[in-house]
Amino acid sequence: MIFDAIDRKLLDYLQADSKQTNKELSNKLNLSVTAVYERIKKLEREGYINKYVALVNKQQVDRAFVAFCHIKLVQHSQEYVVKFEKEVAKIKEVLECYHISGDYDYLLKVLVKDMHSFREFMVKKLTTIDHIGSTHSMFVINEVKHTTAINI
Amino acid sequence: MIFDAIDRKLLDYLQADSKQTNKELSNKLNLSVTAVYERIKKLEREGYINKYVALVNKQQVDRAFVAFCHIKLVQHSQEYVVKFEKEVAKIKEVLECYHISGDYDYLLKVLVKDMHSFREFMVKKLTTIDHIGSTHSMFVINEVKHTTAINI
DNA sequence: TCATAATTGAAAAATTTTCATCAATATACA
């Protein structure tokens, strides 16, 4: 399968706004509506596009307080790691969790209402998970850039 | 405007899959197609939904190497901060940039092909920005959880 | 009770999807 310049542009457009009609895209790409349709189906089939989602305004739903939490486990046995990852993935406030290199084991992105609810999250949800050694939290003062679009 | 339990469910569904038809949603929500249509329009109008996007598989487009970079500026004058933020936002490898509390000033999420291209990114793009004092990079070993959906 | 807001089903408009056909490109072969 050949992924060409048109496919790249199409991915750009769909990453920016997936609600554009095939007719709009066909104008931008100088193709017929059917050609656009077939290319999109191909991108979906070949796994370039994972899914289509609505992005929600976190201010509007009262989840504008963003924190990053570093976490160290007390031990790194298979059992502890699997358990921790399973538990942390279940917490709705945790949108992202990465196993990372460096001083800490994990980096979490956490969305809550405010500092008070962050404390609630730490006490009631995060630190109730077993085997956590230490944590270190950083709070987002300002979101300078935030995109889901991969620019290839 | 009243945001009720049905709106919440609707936001959940649209954050999970925005390509569902209003008919499918109307079945799940036990509403008519038009009621679903009007509620979605309301969510868009009131700013609950920012936009609709396609999420791309980073493995498929060769951007599977994820790093988080901490950055400290040499100074924090208005001029330096503004300049840095403007420049870093332009770099396509940087998907996210946060001004954060703590030992470092910024946290960046960076997507590249591999370690070699990460080095290229650091040398050719990031550290060519003026006023950067120090950096500290962490590499993602495993993505345990990654969602764009805010669970309210 | 009245006014407002939300829901419904039907109709209209628009979009997606299918399909037969055509054009361009590469491949096989004499």
Next chain:
DNA sequence: TGTATATTGATGAAAATTTTTCAATTATGA
């Protein structure tokens, strides 16, 4: 080299589906 033959991708028209509009009806709250 030149010709026949798949193969791939594109096109426009038609069919199917979905979105959008609209008038009427039902809830909801002051």
